[in-house]
Amino acid sequence: MPVERTDAEWREVLSPEEYHVLREAGTERPWTGELLEEHRVGTYKCRACGNVLFQSETKFDSHCGWPSFYAPERSDAVIARPDDSLGMRRTEVLCANCGSHLGHVFPDAPQTPTGDRYCMNSISLTFDEN
Numbered sequence: 832m833p834v835e836r837t838d839a840e841w842r843e844v845l846s847p848e849e850y851h852v853l854r855e856a857g858t859e860r861p862w863t864g865e866l867l868e869e870h871r872v873g874t875y876k877c878r879a880c881g882n883v884l885f886q887s888e889t890k891f892d893s894h895c896g897w898p899s900f901y902a903p904e905r906s907d908a909v910i911a912r913p914d915d916s917l918g919m920r921r922t923e924v925l926c927a928n929c930g931s932h933l934g935h936v937f938p939d940a941p942q943t944p945t946g947d948r949y950c951m952n953s954i955s956l957t958f959d960e961n
């Protein structure tokens with residue numbers, strides 16, 4: 832992992848809400864994220880480390896309450912790993928650069944080119960307009 836920080840260091844650089852989602856795999860409440868309705872052309876990055884994660888052209892309206900993308904910027908920009916918490920079989924998505932929690936990916940978007948829905952927490956991302 833290129834970026835490694837201790838928990839104390841993460842608490843210094845992240846707000847309590849950011850720390851909870853990014854470092855404790857929390858989930859922001861649906862329909863609350865500031866990037867949910869972001870429709871400008873630009874780049875989405877990891878809020879913890881700045882790693883480029885998604886481009887705006889892969890963002891789509893999934894009606895699930897969280898920003899959704901059908902593919903990451905590069906396949907190695909994120910790490911997917913099994914998550915059996917909450918009694919569900921899901922696939923967690925982590926930043927490949929710093930290991931922070933971003934959200935989950937679900938194969939339930941047949942309307943997209945990949946069929947995947949990367950369901951991301953707004954608070955895990957930053958947006959830069961191109």
Ligand SMILES: [Zn+2]
Binds near residue numbers: 880
């Ligand atoms: Zn990161």
